[in-house]
Amino acid sequence: MSKESSLKQEDSMHPITSIISPSDVNVISSIGNNMVISRNPNISKDEATINALGYKQEFKREFSFFTTFSVSFSVLGLLPSIASTLFYSICYAGNAGITWGYLVGMIGVMCVALSMAEISSAFPTSGGLYYATAMLSPPKYKALLSWCVGWSNYFVQVTGAPSVGYSCASMILALKQMTDDSYTAPTWHCYLLTTAITFVCAIIASSPTKWIAWINSCSTIMNMMFLFISFIIILAANKRSSDLDLSKFNSNDSAWSITNYTDWPDGVSVLMSFMAVIWTMSGYDSPFHLAEECSNAQTATPNAIVMTASTGGIIGFAFQLAIAYTIVDLDAVVNDDLGLGQPYVAFLDQLLDRPKTLALSAMAIVTAFVMAFSCMIAASRVLFSYSRDGCFPLSKYWSKVNPITKTPVNAVWANWFIGQLLLTLMFGGVAIDAIFSVGAIGSFISFTVPTLLRITYARDKFIPGPWNLGKFSDVSGIFAVAFVFLMIPILNFPQYRGADNTPDLMNWTVLVYWASMFIAIGWFLIYAHKIYSGPKTNLDDDDLITSGEEKMQVIEAVVSSGHSVRFGLGEKA
Helix, strand or coil: CCHHHHHHHHHCCCCCCEEECHHHHCCCCCCCCCEEEECCCCCCHHHHHHHHCCCCCCCCCCECHHHHHHHHHHHHCHHHHHHHHHHHHHHHHHHHHHCHHHHHHHHHHHHHHHHHHHHHHHCCCCCHHHHHHHHHCCHHHHHHHHHHHHHHHHHHHHHHHHHHHHHHHHHHHHHHHHHCCCCCCCHHHHHHHHHHHHHHHHHHHCCCHHHHHHHHHHHHHHHHHHHHHHHHHHHHCCCCCCCCCCCCCCCHHHHCCCCCCCCCCHHHHHHHHHHHHHHHCHHHHHHHHCHHHECCHHHHHHHHHHHHHHHHHHHHHHHHHHHHHHCCCHHHHHHCCCCCCCHHHHHHHHHCCHHHHHHHHHHHHHHHHHHHHHHHHHHHHHHHHHHHCCCCCCHHHHCCCCCCCCCCHHHHHHHHHHHHHHHHHHHHHHHHHHHHHHHHHHHHHHHHHHHHHHHCCCCCCCCCCCCCCHHHHHHHHHHHHHHHHHHHHHCCCCCCCHHHCCHHHCCCHHHHHHHHHHHHHHHHHHCHHHCCCCCCCCCCHHHEECCHHHHHHHHHHHHHCCCCCEECCCCEC
């Protein structure tokens, strides 16, 4: 049957209402200059944009700007993130790591976030980072570069929920140890508790989009409340002056000073403490992965990215100032004399009475649980979108949308299973800490490659979306790339060097992240390059117009059946 006959037959049931090209919505697309046939009589700008980028509209767009921000703020999880990463800030550079060190690091992170927001407006797809890389790369290298960015970002996503679940379980067991002197948590207790936490989180992450949006809206409000309550109690209800015969707050010199707990120079120790702010702030990419479920995505998505990064940065800085000005014994927190394995809980225990310590720790635990299932939501969208283009083994299973929930349930549970395998690292001692630093280095690399291409090779090719930085675009991009180039080697540094750098104190990021990337790149060079050439459309062949002749056939078929056709989102013809 000819394409014209096929169109006439389909048109009798589903009238063609629009012919859309990438130029109509001002995007660079994997389908080049081809046009897309839409049979949706009420096609929106969002659907027209995703069609022009080469994809079907498969999700319900039930996320608004606020609910998208809510998911990303939950992924950011300031309270549990700060609690779980104190080891990388205060335990590297002392109070400087959570005061001026955090502030300097946040400036670099904000430049990365602003540049990502600009790219998300131009490429509002759930696989946007790797899609943007492919569209902005030299044709010869687009497959390899997008492959590397895709896998690097996936490593971030797949390690997110397990690392947060592990922190949640560790804090619960730390409270058990605090209230029961006879109890010492064995590793298998932590593993089973983490498994239970992430299992429940996976169930929640498999819910319909509308439920997820509502849950995250409520959890964001709860996050804000718990942060505010913790902030007030730490400042106003501490026992420094009443029980410890100290001033109510530390001096400025003490709160902003470097106490170097590494074998490296002071400046390097401060740079190493940036790992905490990088990991804490890494959730701001979540709106990008929800772009296909968000209405008005080209502006709501970048706004949510910037809102998450800026709000999280400012509130996180204020909260850590409270810690720096109230901490009683820095050495005791760093060395964890109580044996709790949680610097935040150790800090609360020396500052507050037991009931308040338990209450604030419980708040961090609850928000860590919320953060874990929010991480799973973002991770499932990444696995789904990359599988849609054949990036992963068994992609056809992970790229399915559940017909009942209209969410990628298969992808949720695939990530959960991989997470359980990663959690076995805890039986290797501190090697489990590598999943935190993988989240930092992997996110920075995947976030910044598209920006590097935008300010270099694709400088004149890039088509900015409605949300853009204008004349500040290059300034932000250059600073973001420079900051990332500085931090990539630093994130691989161990705390100690020489004879002090024993296997149990090693920074295993070098092995966990780089070995994983080596395997992914090796797989591409050996085999995957034969089946993967970059993002590919999942539109049906009958929905694509590849020539002027086909366009005329479509117009004639529609007109002859008594229907109208629109070009882009413009007037009917």
